[in-house]
Amino acid sequence: MTEVTPVPLSELTTLRTGGAPARMFEAATPDELVAVLRDVWADGQPWFVLGGGSNLFVGDEPYDGTVVRILTRGVERLPSPRPGFTRLRVQAGHDWDALVGHAVAEGLAGIEAMSGIPGSVGAAPVQNIGAYGQEIVQTLVEVDLIDEATGDVSTVPASELGLGFRTSVLKHHYGSAPERRAVILSVTLELAEVGHDERPIPGEQLRTALGLGPGDAVSVAWVRDHVLTTRGRKGMVLDADDPDTYSxxxxxxxxxxxxxxxxxxxxxCPRWPVAPDIDPVVVIPLAAYDGYVPPTETVESDVKVSAAWLIEHSGLRKGFKLPRSRAALSSKHALALTNRGGARAAELAELARYIQGRVQAEFGLLLQPEPVLVGVEL
Structure with missing residues (x-):
């Protein structure tokens, strides 16, 4: 591990906000990462880990604590107990999109629709990243992590991470602490060995986004290329020449x-069922069966609704900004708040609160922020 001169977090986060922390460490190997975290936790000072910096909204004041940059890299291919599948164990600091590119090049399917998502692999399970109908919960097998309470390293199956829509037991939700304070060291995924041939694409949401019919056959490389193009049109890939990228x-x-x-x-308003509406199973003991089967009650699934649609239809169009502010909605996608150059965190927070108020007044719904907020309030 290496202690380095702290730099402003505005230089390390995609929103381009944040002052310098009191201390900063860089960990390039898993052993270094474990050692520095144990030392930081022993000091009892505030801390957080930093990967790609794409899901952080940091306040303007200097951070009175320690930032640990996770710079670990590497992908290890492992056998899977399931025929036709392969497992990849990936270090937490590995770039997510680089992993997707690697998987596609190897003819592995399961994460190609998540091409172009910025950030590191270790952050992916924390908020159960997803796009176009694919989520990491669909391929995640397990993670290696270190718990703050004990300093112990353990392998935790995906089933114990509480993975839900953009959430897990590890996530710092706005206004609350995570259920389990721990840092992911590596991630193991199980991907299908589909090769490079064309095949029908499962998932209506992905087919719709790509303009495909149920029987249309394409390769995983085709999916990746078209997802990247689609995200690029929305300003949702990192591009230094695009002002909408600073979000x-x-x-x-x-x-x-x-x-x-x-x-x-x-x-x-676009909407999607969160889970399939499956009829419940009724079990009647044989000794109690009298020939009558009571009617089952079908429970409606919750519904996911488009926050971007709600924002635009509350009267806030793409590119909207408050007077004299350097923060604005993306000119391509109403769900992204962008730093148009030199915006302070206070300007972005003001815009976020204004958007929340307009949507709540129009539709009765308070939108919740997705990034982790450090030293800033909405």
Whole structure:
């Protein structure tokens, strides 16, 4: 591990905000990362880890704590117990999109729709990243992590991470602490060995985004290329020549609401069921069976609604900004708040609060921020 001269976090985050921390360390190997975290935790000072800096919104004041930069890299191919699948164990600091590119080059499927998502591999399970119908929960097998409470390193199966829509037990939700304070060291995924041939694409959301019919066959490389193009049109890939790139991606989460609340929204508001509506199974003991089977009650699934649609239809169009502010909605995508050059965190927070207020007044729904907020309040 190496202690380095702290630099402003505005230089290390995609939103370009944040002062310098009191201390900064860089860890290039898993052993270095474990050692520095144990030392930092023993000091009892505030801390956080930094990967790609794409999901952080940091306040303007200097951070009175320690930042640990995770610079570990590497992909290890492992056998899978399932025929036709391969496992990849990836170090936490590895670039996510580089991993997707590697998987596609190897003819492995399961994460290609998440091409272009900025950030590091270790951050991916924390918020269960996803795009176009694919989420990391669909391929994640396990993670190696270190717990703050004990300093112990353990392998934790995906089933114990509480993975839900953009959440896990590890995530720092706005206004609350994570259920489990730990840092991911490596991630193991299980991907399908599909090769480079064309094949029908599962998932209606992905097919719709790519303009494909149910029977249309394309390769994983074709999917990756077209997802990158689609994200590029929305300013949702890192591009130093595009002012819309200086964002944290989707600043607000698509909202998960009850079916009854969803029905209060305009019918044209895009929505998707969160889980399939499966009829419950009724078990009747044989000794109690009298020939009558009671009717089952079908439970409606929750509904995910488009935050971008809600923002635009509250009257805030792409490119909107408050007077004299250097923060604005992306000119390509209403869900991204962008730093148009030299914006302070206070300007972005002011814009975020204004958006929340307009959507709540129009639709009765308070949008929740997706990035982790450090030293800033909404």
């Amino acid at each position: 944290a991606g989707s600043f607000f989460q698509n909202a998960i609401v009850s079916p009854s609340f969803a029905r209060t929204l305009p019918p044209e």
